[in-house]
Amino acid sequence: MTADDSFGRLDDDDCPAYTMGRAAEMLGTTQGFLRAIGEARLITPLRSEGGHRRYSRYQLRIAARARELVDQGTPIEAACRIVILEDQLEEAQRINAEYRTAEPARRTAAT
Numbered sequence: 001m002t003a004d005d006s007f008g009r010l011d012d013d014d015c016p017a018y019t020m021g022r023a024a025e026m027l028g029t030t031q032g033f034l035r036a037i038g039e040a041r042l043i044t045p046l047r048s049e050g051g052h053r054r055y056s057r058y059q060l061r062i063a064a065r066a067r068e069l070v071d072q073g074t075p076i077e078a079a080c081r082i083v084i085l086e087d088q089l090e091e092a093q094r095i096n097a098e099y100r101t102a103e104p105a106r107r108t109a110a111t
Contacts, residue, residue, distance in 0.1 A: 016046040016054035023055040029067050033076075037066050042080040062087070 024031045034053070037043055043062050045053040055063070062083055069079035 012056075013058040014056045016056050016059075018055045018057075018060065020045070020053045020055070023060055023063070026060060027064055027067055029063075033067065033070075034063065036076055037063055037080055040077055040080040042066055042083055 018026065020031050020034055024034055027033075034045075034055075038045060038053075043055070043059040045055050045059065048054055065086070066076070066079045066083050069082055070076055074082065
């Protein structure tokens, strides 16, 4: 990997750059919380060569939303399910918006 490749990863939301300890510190939570949302399959951290969990910025945002719900009294399993559904809804809305944008171009091309 060249230096240019390394710098390009700085903007990569999916780059597993954060250790479990650092991720817990950033979120103001415990490592046990991160393990619990992993067991609930909300996020699946990548593993370093030594087997240590590594989290991406995207995963930290997902974990932060789950923590917000848990802090409001939602059970962790329910919080994880809510976050998964919110993420699926956001993706569906993005796809619909792309479709709506592309549809007029398809109609024009067909005529």
